[in-house]
Amino acid sequence: MTESQPPQDLSSSERFHSEVPRRDFLGLAALWSFLVAGFAMLLGMLRLPMPSLFPERGSRFPIGPADRFPPGSVTVIPERKLIVENDKGGVFAMSLICTHLGCITHRQPDGSFLCPCHGSRFDAKGDVIRGPAPSPLHRLAVFQAPNGELLVDSNDLVDDSFRFKPSEEA
């Protein structure tokens, strides 16, 4: 087996010895820089379809003066897909958009909410009592503008203990 061993006279060239020959190394380097550059370019282009600002108008909108929602009232605002209630504790707003797949629930005579698309049913407090909806109807934060009008922020979700006390003097 000794005759198959390479000659050992490599004292000067030993430091050049490597697993990958130089030519292959350059080829691989070219290939990988091509792939990395292509991938980076692709990532850059893929950023385009995701807008940094969505086209919808602001999420905060007015729902009317505070006296539109007297204690004990339940007001449905269809164009905002919203129901605004005022119990003893104060005003709170609940989205009518079904948490399952985004259809608009209808308020039933008994106060529950029924979704026409897949039959989810929510009780008067918005908790799921039937169907595929994964979570209760969203509660939205209520504010008051300086002119006394009430505002709702559809991106500001709050828990079901939220109550807003409108100030009367406005």
Place this chain on the structure above:
Amino acid sequence: MPALRELAHNLRRLPGNMKNAFLRHGAPTSDRARSQAVFSNFFLHVQSTRVHRHSLRASTTWALGIIALVLFVILCVTGVLLMVYYKPSATEAYDSVKDIIYVVPVGRVMRNVHRWAAHGMVVVVLLHMARVFYTASYRAPRAFNWVIGMCLLVTTLGLSFTGYLLPWDQLAFWAVTIGSNIAQSPRELTDALGITSSFDPGGFAKHLLLGADTVGQEALVRFYLLHVIVLPALACVLCGVHFWRIRKDGGLNRPAGVDESEPEPETSRPVFSETSDKSYALVGIVKGRSPVVDRGPEHTVPSWPHLLYAEMLVLVLTTIVVLVLGYTLDAPLNVLANPEVPENPAKAPWYFLGLQELVSYSAFSGGLLIPTIVVIGLLLIPFLDREQADTGVWFSGAAGRRVAWRSAVFATVFVIGGLAFSVNYGWLRDWYPHIPQLVITFVNPGTLYVLGIACWSLYVTKRTDSTRLGAIAVFTCFLVAFAILTWFATFYRGPNWGFYWSRASWPVVH
């Protein structure tokens, strides 16, 4: 002067030289010349020059692949015509579709044909998949072509779904609202785990699809782009690869030994009228499998005329059918989209209604998890069943036919039983109102169907000791379950997705 004379001479010869430069082969007057034409003509070279007699039989393919291609071409042509007038604008789309129906010359018919061809294509692509499966034509070396075929199926469904939004009517708006919220449904999982604020693939997918929080102008442009250029281009590329691989993988599948079992037909000789010893020349240089490698040409016939005329017949018949449908049955157009009031019931097109039934148990598991499992399962079939016996035989023989029947009966009883149970007794949340959402996501009628079908196929595989029969079991169950869920959601689901025996008993809802 000689140059001028030559110019005059060239001018006189212009038509003939032009024709020779254009065609490069002689008049198609002999088998040899026609084969040369098929070989050298760009549009004909998709075909092999000779085709096996068995491949030409209607009972081998039912021509389903060609019908699907013809429908795709019809869709491209009518689609481009519709684009002349269609405006992808939320305020104008609906009116432009009305113009196409009521004002544009032959607009109504073109729109109807587009619709019927689209529905036909979904049916035919599904049937084509079933044909390929039941004749075991997915096996090596055709395994990768089955994968391409699955990609084409998904692309076809994507084309249908994106086209659904374009009329901008009530049905379109709410079907796409539901569809985009299905894309968002991983939130069902991330919400339950409480990680949505840091990791929200659902919200990302929805925003990518809609370009907004709700379906509107941005979504319409995106769906339009997908429908008229991105997905058709993808389908064209995939079709090209699909057809190319048919030839590279040895032509259409046929039973082993079909050459020996049939008497050699008299009419197929002589093969090439002039120089029969050159019959291998066209394919001899091509590596790999081709229809005549290792075989004599005796059982093959020239593609021109046999295959080309058969294809022409399919083209004409398919066109006649969609034209007759287009002239007699109008594609519906609902009222203008109203983002404040959903349709009740808001039903997707029929081929998505099975999915909608599953979605009515859980958005994530019915809309994403189960379809992903099904597509991956179908994709893997050629790599899990690697038997070679009875390739090219319908159901792989009597045992396969028996397994298919039993699986059909099993799936029918199992799925109808599941539907009857959930309609009558409800599901977990009706019994345990405070049950965690995660349990419902993973334990609902839909996931139980998948589990039951998987168990049944494993049982069949073990019992028969054959991966092919196990594959027949799982595929048959999938087809039957798909059909039953579609049929059930189409005819027995009414307002609020309630169960009604007939449309006549639907209550009046607002």
